[in-house]
Amino acid sequence: MWGYVFRRLLRLPLVLLAVSFVTFTLGHYGPGDPVEVLMGQKFNQEVADRIRRERGLDRPFHEQYISYIGGVLQGDFGESYKFQGQPVLDLVLPKAAVSAQLGLAVILISTVVAIPLGLVAAIKQGTWVDPSVVIVTLFFMSVPAFITMPFFVIVFVRTLHVLPTTGWGGMLAPQIVMPALVMSLGAIGSLTRLMRASTMEVIGQDFVRTARSKGLLERVVLFRHVARNALIPIITVIGLSLATLVEGAFIVETFFGIPGIGAFAVDSFFSRDYPVIMALVLMIAASYVVFNLLVDLVYPLLDPRIRLR
Numbered sequence: 001m002w003g004y005v006f007r008r009l010l011r012l013p014l015v016l017l018a019v020s021f022v023t024f025t026l027g028h029y030g031p032g033d034p035v036e037v038l039m040g041q042k043f044n045q046e047v048a049d050r051i052r053r054e055r056g057l058d059r060p061f062h063e064q065y066i067s068y069i070g071g072v073l074q075g076d077f078g079e080s081y082k083f084q085g086q087p088v089l090d091l092v093l094p095k096a097a098v099s100a101q102l103g104l105a106v107i108l109i110s111t112v113v114a115i116p117l118g119l120v121a122a123i124k125q126g127t128w129v130d131p132s133v134v135i136v137t138l139f140f141m142s143v144p145a146f147i148t149m150p151f152f153v154i155v156f157v158r159t160l161h162v163l164p165t166t167g168w169g170g171m172l173a174p175q176i177v178m179p180a181l182v183m184s185l186g187a188i189g190s191l192t193r194l195m196r197a198s199t200m201e202v203i204g205q206d207f208v209r210t211a212r213s214k215g216l217l218e219r220v221v222l223f224r225h226v227a228r229n230a231l232i233p234i235i236t237v238i239g240l241s242l243a244t245l246v247e248g249a250f251i252v253e254t255f256f257g258i259p260g261i262g263a264f265a266v267d268s269f270f271s272r273d274y275p276v277i278m279a280l281v282l283m284i285a286a287s288y289v290v291f292n293l294l295v296d297l298v299y300p301l302l303d304p305r306i307r308l309r
Contacts, residue, residue: 008293012286019285020072020278024065027274034081034272055081068278078275082268088279092261096246096283099253099260101171103245105180110187111238117188118195119227125200133192141189145182149255152178166257179256183249187241191234198230205229228302235302239295243288246280 035048035057052058056067071078077088121133156163156178167175202208203226211221250262261280268276299306 005293005297008289008296012289015289016282016285017069020069020282021065023278023281024068024274025061027272027277028061028064034274038081038271072282077279080276081273082271082276088275091264092276092279092283095259095261095264098168098258099247099249099262100245102176102179102183102249102253102258102260103241103247105171105176106183106187107238107241107245109180109184110191111234113184114188114191115195115227115231115234118192118197119199119222119230121192121196122199122203122230123222130196133196137189137192139189140185143185145186145249145251146255148182148185149178149252152182168258175256175258179249179252179258183252191237194237195230195234198233199226202226202230232299232302235295235298239291239298240288242294243291244284246283246287 035051038051039048049058056064059067068078075089077092080086080088080091083091117133117137121130124130153165157165163177164175169175208221208225211225212218246261247265249260250266252258253260253262265276265280267273268280
């Protein structure tokens with residue numbers, strides 16, 4: 001197993017190098033000039049040329065890219081174009097940590113609710129429980145966040161007076177409840193349906209019939225054989241969700257006044273703040289590689305027939 005992990009981790013620098021090259025190329029040759037965006041209506045050609053010289057933007061493409069990679073290898077992602085004098089990591093990491101906490105809460109809520117719901121719906125196939133669960137989950141998936149957010153505010157804030165409206169106090173603060181619930185509704189719907197479909201597929205397998213023919217208790221068959229194998233696609237989805245924790249949610253974070261990475265990332269794209277964009281892209285790419293590896297390591301624990309090579 002350790003050899004497999006070592007080989008997978010060896011690919012990480014290659015993936016990040018390829019991602020950084022593509023992103024850097026798009027930023028360099030794409031439309032829009034970050035200096036012009038930065039100066040706005042106060043644009044002056046002489047000042048713009050001086051800024052380009054100071055930031056090395058007047059150098060050839062390959063020199064800029066090599067210089068950037070050299071800085072990244074030393075932990076220096078450069079300075080923000082928009083927030084002059086501010087290192088990129090000092091801007092990105094605190095906001096990414098906030099979005100990661102919110103995303104983790106969403107994953108925990110959706111997983112705890114969706115897995116039992118999907119399992120029950122599959123077991124109760126042919127009864128009123130199964131279509132009821134499907135209808136409810138489809139409803140949750142179809143309602144957009146900008147509809148549920150005002151509804152939650154009306155119910156929990158203006159009517160019941162049990163939750164604060166906006167702000168951020170950390171993962172254990174009451175301010176996280178409403179945004180986490182809003183973001184988890186769609187995830188609950190999709191994970192429930194996936195768990196239901198996976199469970200129904202596993203129930204019809206030969207090893208389940210063999211386990212029942214041996215006289216095992218039904219709860220043992222369900223939890224040790226059915227649910228364990230049905231979780232494999234769920235683990236895949238959860239792993240991909242963990243990889244996107246640092247992305248944030250623009251609409252939800254903006255509505256509830258959460259200082260996450262969502263609104264900051266969108267603003268960075270519109271202002272052509274390429275150092276910030278590069279850092280965000282590299283962070284997301286690295287998290288995808290790492291969490292995909294962790295998911296692969298979990299597979300053999302759920303199904304011993306899976307071998308890592």
